Amino acid sequence: MEIKFCSNCGGNMKQGIPHGDDHMRAICTQCGFIHYLNPKVVVGCIPQWGDKILMCKRNIEPGKGKWTLPAGYLENGETMEAGAARETLEETRGMVNITGPCRLFNIPHVNQIYMMFRAELTSREFGPTPESTHVQLFQKEEIPWDNIAFSVIHKTLKDFFSEKHRGSHSFEIKTMEAPLPHG
Amino acid sequence: MEIKFCSNCGGNMKQGIPHGDDHMRAICTQCGFIHYLNPKVVVGCIPQWGDKILMCKRNIEPGKGKWTLPAGYLENGETMEAGAARETLEETRGMVNITGPCRLFNIPHVNQIYMMFRAELTSREFGPTPESTHVQLFQKEEIPWDNIAFSVIHKTLKDFFSEKHRGSHSFEIKTMEAPLPHG
Numbered sequence: 001m002e003i004k005f006c007s008n009c010g011g012n013m014k015q016g017i018p019h020g021d022d023h024m025r026a027i028c029t030q031c032g033f034i035h036y037l038n039p040k041v042v043v044g045c046i047p048q049w050g051d052k053i054l055m056c057k058r059n060i061e062p063g064k065g066k067w068t069l070p071a072g073y074l075e076n077g078e079t080m081e082a083g084a085a086r087e088t089l090e091e092t093r094g095m096v097n098i099t100g101p102c103r104l105f106n107i108p109h110v111n112q113i114y115m116m117f118r119a120e121l122t123s124r125e126f127g128p129t130p131e132s133t134h135v136q137l138f139q140k141e142e143i144p145w146d147n148i149a150f151s152v153i154h155k156t157l158k159d160f161f162s163e164k165h166r167g168s169h170s171f172e173i174k175t176m177e178a179p180l181p182h183g
Numbered sequence: 184m185e186i187k188f189c190s191n192c193g194g195n196m197k198q199g200i201p202h203g204d205d206h207m208r209a210i211c212t213q214c215g216f217i218h219y220l221n222p223k224v225v226v227g228c229i230p231q232w233g234d235k236i237l238m239c240k241r242n243i244e245p246g247k248g249k250w251t252l253p254a255g256y257l258e259n260g261e262t263m264e265a266g267a268a269r270e271t272l273e274e275t276r277g278m279v280n281i282t283g284p285c286r287l288f289n290i291p292h293v294n295q296i297y298m299m300f301r302a303e304l305t306s307r308e309f310g311p312t313p314e315s316t317h318v319q320l321f322q323k324e325e326i327p328w329d330n331i332a333f334s335v336i337h338k339t340l341k342d343f344f345s346e347k348h349r350g351s352h353s354f355e356i357k358t359m360e361a362p363l364p365h366g
């Protein structure tokens with residue numbers, strides 16, 4: 001998002017390095033207000049029901065028609081765990097208890113931090129929502145591995161199932177690199 | 184930060200719930216642009232040198248004159264580990280290797296996520312900076328426990344030293360509640 005006008009006074013912006021700073025910022029030419037752009041936090045979870053996990057088929061871009069885990073932007077005033085549960089409810093109508101941290105991803109090329117939790121559905125109630133055309137439980141072998149919306153979700157699921165197979169869960173931080181341009 | 188003018192067109196803003204959303208947002212009355220405000224990520228570390236840790240005395244508000252660990256806002260395009268190392272260099276002139284995650288804090292009342300790593304200084308070189316009047320190595324008993332700038336830093340240090348005493352480090356997520364008003 002480019003900042004063309006000052007959100008404080010409506011004045012025109014210029015690019016510059018503020019005194020004592022070392023990054024280029026958008027600075028208001030009129031009131032001097034400095035606008036900072038920072039990474040956003042995405043929170044989500046792997047909702048478990050027995051040996052199955054809940055996934056949703058996206059009804060919105062990006063990744064429309066592909067499968068994913070419930071996840072979305074953390075809101076002001078919210079804990080990461082509450083945000084992950086809220087997104088799960090919004091996207092799957094499923095209620096979860098967050099049971100622990102699973103994977104944290106740096107995705108610097110899109111200015112995101114992605115926090116994925118392990119979770120347990122509190123009941124077998126779920127279903128389609130405005131954001132998801134289908135909401136479905138899958139065993140590991142049933143997951144549509146070739147039709148997953150985001151590489152960060154693919155990686156989360158692969159790691160989750162290999163840890164489950166091994167019999168213990170861990171927390172790790174990973175960095176996702178920018179995909180290579182198609183050639 | 185209140186959004187008074189649209190950063191896209193300079194128009195006046197109104198508060199409302201966009202279609203398909205469930206939170207109040209600042210919406211432009213002129214071009215319809217929706218402005219989202221999201222939590223910011225703070226990254227920092229506990230720089231270790233033998234059995235000592237490096238702390239800095241703040242030269243800027245908030246907490247001017249009090250001691251802290253190096254930490255600051257994650258920048259766009261940066262991994263959390265790189266951000267924590269950069270903040271350490273900026274605030275202490277010390278170079279660190281990030282060795283692992285320590286504590287992650289939800290601080291919903293100030294819309295922050297605070298990620299603290301364990302780290303090791305790569306040399307004994309460090310010193311004051313524009314942001315820190317003093318930069319100093321402390322053994323556990325020497326830490327100015329009663330003069331620490333932020334409760335999240337106090338908690339990180341307490342947890343770090345009790346885990347060190349126990350002989351193994353873990354990663355945990357905690358939530359810091361708003362401080363009670365002075366009465």
Ligand SMILES: [Zn+2]
Nearest residue numbers: 006009028031
């Ligand atoms: Zn301005």
Ligand SMILES: [Zn+2]
Nearest residue numbers: 189192211214
């Ligand atoms: Zn506008």
